[in-house]
Amino acid sequence: MSKSGILIIISGFSGAGKGTVVKELIKKDSFCLSISATTRAPRSTDVDGVDYFFKTVPEFEKMIEEDALIEYASYVGNYYGTPKEYVLDKLNEGKNVILEIEMQGALKVKEKFPDAVTIFITPATFGELERRLRKRGTETEEVIQNRLKRASEECVFMDKYDYIVENNELEVCVSDIVSIIRAISLKKENSSDVIDKIKSDFNK
Amino acid sequence: MSKSGILIIISGFSGAGKGTVVKELIKKDSFCLSISATTRAPRSTDVDGVDYFFKTVPEFEKMIEEDALIEYASYVGNYYGTPKEYVLDKLNEGKNVILEIEMQGALKVKEKFPDAVTIFITPATFGELERRLRKRGTETEEVIQNRLKRASEECVFMDKYDYIVENNELEVCVSDIVSIIRAISLKKENSSDVIDKIKSDFNK
Numbered sequence: 001m002s003k004s005g006i007l008i009i010i011s012g013f014s015g016a017g018k019g020t021v022v023k024e025l026i027k028k029d030s031f032c033l034s035i036s037a038t039t040r041a042p043r044s045t046d047v048d049g050v051d052y053f054f055k056t057v058p059e060f061e062k063m064i065e066e067d068a069l070i071e072y073a074s075y076v077g078n079y080y081g082t083p084k085e086y087v088l089d090k091l092n093e094g095k096n097v098i099l100e101i102e103m104q105g106a107l108k109v110k111e112k113f114p115d116a117v118t119i120f121i122t123p124a125t126f127g128e129l130e131r132r133l134r135k136r137g138t139e140t141e142e143v144i145q146n147r148l149k150r151a152s153e154e155c156v157f158m159d160k161y162d163y164i165v166e167n168n169e170l171e172v173c174v175s176d177i178v179s180i181i182r183a184i185s186l187k188k189e190n191s192s193d194v195i196d197k198i199k200s201d202f203n204k
Numbered sequence: 205m206s207k208s209g210i211l212i213i214i215s216g217f218s219g220a221g222k223g224t225v226v227k228e229l230i231k232k233d234s235f236c237l238s239i240s241a242t243t244r245a246p247r248s249t250d251v252d253g254v255d256y257f258f259k260t261v262p263e264f265e266k267m268i269e270e271d272a273l274i275e276y277a278s279y280v281g282n283y284y285g286t287p288k289e290y291v292l293d294k295l296n297e298g299k300n301v302i303l304e305i306e307m308q309g310a311l312k313v314k315e316k317f318p319d320a321v322t323i324f325i326t327p328a329t330f331g332e333l334e335r336r337l338r339k340r341g342t343e344t345e346e347v348i349q350n351r352l353k354r355a356s357e358e359c360v361f362m363d364k365y366d367y368i369v370e371n372n373e374l375e376v377c378v379s380d381i382v383s384i385i386r387a388i389s390l391k392k393e394n395s396s397d398v399i400d401k402i403k404s405d406f407n408k
Contacts, residue, residue: 122398126405152406163387164395176390183367183387186380191368194326201330202356 003193005030005091006181007113008098011106012121013151015133017167021121022100024174030181032095034087037063040078053083070112071105082109096181103157110160117184119177120161124168126151207397209234209295210385211317212302215310216325217355219337221371225325226304228378234385236299238291241267244282257287274316275309286313300385307361321388323381324365328372330355 008031012018025031037053039060048054055063060079063069072081082099090097099109099116110118123129129151133144158164163180167173184190212235216222229235241257243264252258259267264283267273276285286303294301303313303320314322327333333355337348362368367384371377388394 122402124398124401126402126408155403155406158399158402159392161392163390164392164398165390166398176386179383179386180390182380182383186367186369186384188363188365188368194328194368194370195362197328198326198330198362199359202359204330 003094003185003190005093005095005097006184007087007091007116008096008177008181009106009109009116009118010098010100010121010177011103011118011157011161012167013123013129013154014147015129015151016121016123017132017170017173018100018121020170021167021173021177022098024170025098025177028178030094030096032090032097034082034090034097034099036080037069037072037083038078038080040080053086055079070099071101071109073105103154103160107157107160117163117180118161119163119165119180120158121165121167121173122158124166128168207298207389207394209297209299209301210388211291211295211320212300212381212385213310213313213320213322214302214304214325214381215307215322215361215365216371217327217333217358218351219333219355220325220327221336221374221377222304222325224374225371225377225381226302228374229302229381232382234298234300236294236301238286238294238301238303240284241273241276241287242282242284244284257290259283274303275305275313277309307358307364311361311364321367321384322365323367323369323384324362325369325371325377326362328370332372 010018010022022033026033035049035051035053037055037060039055039057042048042052042054046052046054057079060081063081063083064072068084069081070084070087072079074080082101087097101109106118110116123132130144130148133139133147165173165176188195214222214226226237230237239253239257241259241264243259243261246252246256246258250256250258261283264285267285267287268276272288273285274288274291276283278284286305291301305313310322314320327336334348334352337343337351369377369380392399
């Protein structure tokens with residue numbers, strides 16, 4: 001039997017570069033991204049089962065009832081959630097499954113899945129966050145100010161995460177997350193296969 | 205102020221390749237090896253303060269009395285121990301300090317320094333351990349049999365370590381240990397410098 005994967009919850013300030021980091025991680029064979037379920041209408045480029053699992057409202061509400069979602073929220077009149085089955089299947093296949101999720105949701109998931117590892121991604125400074133938000137050039141000053149205000153409020157959540165990873169250089173940040181996951185897989189608690197094999201081997 | 209280093213306790217079966225792994229680790233700037241104190245006579249190639257701190261028996265016993273040793277043991281009529289001051293100085297400089305130490309000593313150190321990380325290095329199989337012990341070609345059959353017997357007794361200690369690292373390929377084993385140490389340094393508990401900086405930065 002292959003070793004079970006690790007559930008990885010990634011959060012961070014808007015503008016911290018989470019999306020780019022996650023994109024790099026899932027290029028690696030051992031990592032995959034959780035797929036959300038949603039009741040919003042598919043866009044022309046959306047592929048069902050790849051970008052999202054598209055559900056009707058009654059289907060989604062049935063999933064809520066049956067506790068088939070790891071977490072869910074409603075946003076601008078649509079439901080969004082994380083189907084449990086897909087995540088558990090991937091973990092059983094030995095994949096490390098990434099959930100990119102906002103902070104309050106993240107902490108709720110951690111309560112339900114205490115073995116999940118929570119990682120907070122942050123730029124080194126406030127100035128750097130501001131610079132990145134402005135660099136996009138797509139947002140109005142008001143949106144930028146709102147995001148910065150929200151980030152300053154979200155600081156209090158940092159202490160609740162297992163690991164704090166600075167995203168100054170993309171490669172270092174990605175390699176830091178890979179190190180965290182590798183280290184967790186080497187923990188005694190996750191090495192019972194190795195320990196048992198050695199013990200039975202040695203005492204033949 | 206630079207971040208304090210991590211105390212790393214490495215143990216493993218005789219023949220697991222600990223020495224080679226440690227030699228590779230201390231080639232890296234952020235790692236250094238603890239230097240033992242001993243009452244045994246220096247050999248012609250020994251350099252005081254590099255290979256060992258050479259002590260007289262009264263000097264060593266004074267260190268025991270003053271609790272200046274992290275651990276000590278006597279072996280073939282000589283004292284061997286780990287001077288606390290050297291280790292603490294290096295940790296304060298931000299170095300990760302490696303203690304290569306047998307299992308009972310290792311677990312005693314962990315009790316005294318719960319923040320220390322304990323790593324158990326093992327070959328993948330008993331057969332591989334036997335092959336390595338024979339490959340050296342320097343030991344008698346009796347010595348080899350004794351080491352294998354000891355290894356089979358030492359298995360029970362594996363569960364007491366924080367991390368289990370297989371040494372099948374030297375490079376992978378070294379990189380696994382580097383990952384463990386990097387991951388520990390990214391833990392929330394060890395990131396208060398980053399968290400505090402961000403918090404004060406964001407709430408100016």
